[in-house]
Amino acid sequence: LQKTLSLLLLSLLILLGLGLVQPPYGETMYERFQRQHVDSKQRGVTSLYCNTMMQTRGMTRPRCKQFNTFIHADIGAFNNICRTPNIRCKNGRMNCHAGALRVTVCSLTGGSPPNECKYQATQNCRYECRGSFRHVIIACEANPLVPVQFDG
Numbered sequence: 001l002q003k004t005l006s007l008l009l010l011s012l013l014i015l016l017g018l019g020l021v022q023p024p025y026g027e028t029m030y031e032r033f034q035r036q037h038v039d040s041k042q043r044g045v046t047s048l049y050c051n052t053m054m055q056t057r058g059m060t061r062p063r064c065k066q067f068n069t070f071i072h073a074d075i076g077a078f079n080n081i082c083r084t085p086n087i088r089c090k091n092g093r094m095n096c097h098a099g100a101l102r103v104t105v106c107s108l109t110g111g112s113p114p115n116e117c118k119y120q121a122t123q124n125c126r127y128e129c130r131g132s133f134r135h136v137i138i139a140c141e142a143n144p145l146v147p148v149q150f151d152g
Contacts (some may be wrong), residue, residue: 016054029148045131050106064125082140
């Protein structure tokens with residue numbers, strides 16, 4: 001029985017690693033994209049904005065994410081980008097699309113190294129921020145096409 005459970009656990013871990021099983025919290029790729037990159041109600045380009053958004057959006061646990069781009073647009077703007085001609089993504093797939101949008105880039109300036117205490121790591125992540133209107137590349141999937149990954 002113990003050997004069977006060990007094999008089952010190993011199989012589940014392999015499937016999770018390959019991305020074939022939904023995360024336990026049930027977040028789709030589209031929902032993850034929205035959580036990590038979409039803020040249609042930007043409140044300003046300050047370090048406080050980045051520090052708050054990175055923490056509330058779950059990108060400081062279990063370790064500080066090095067950088068993240070928040071895109072300040074509504075779903076209509078993303079739908080328009082997903083309708084542009086396909087271009088090659090960094091991973092070689094041909095499901096990326098390009099457009100220009102207002103963004104805020106949050107870059108890690110300091111934080112504690114990852115450790116066993118997730119809450120301690122969360123409290124020590126510090127970010128600086130840069131806002132701009134720039135060219136973005138987004139991977140889109142499904143029918144109808146929705147954004148699933150920020151490619152650059």
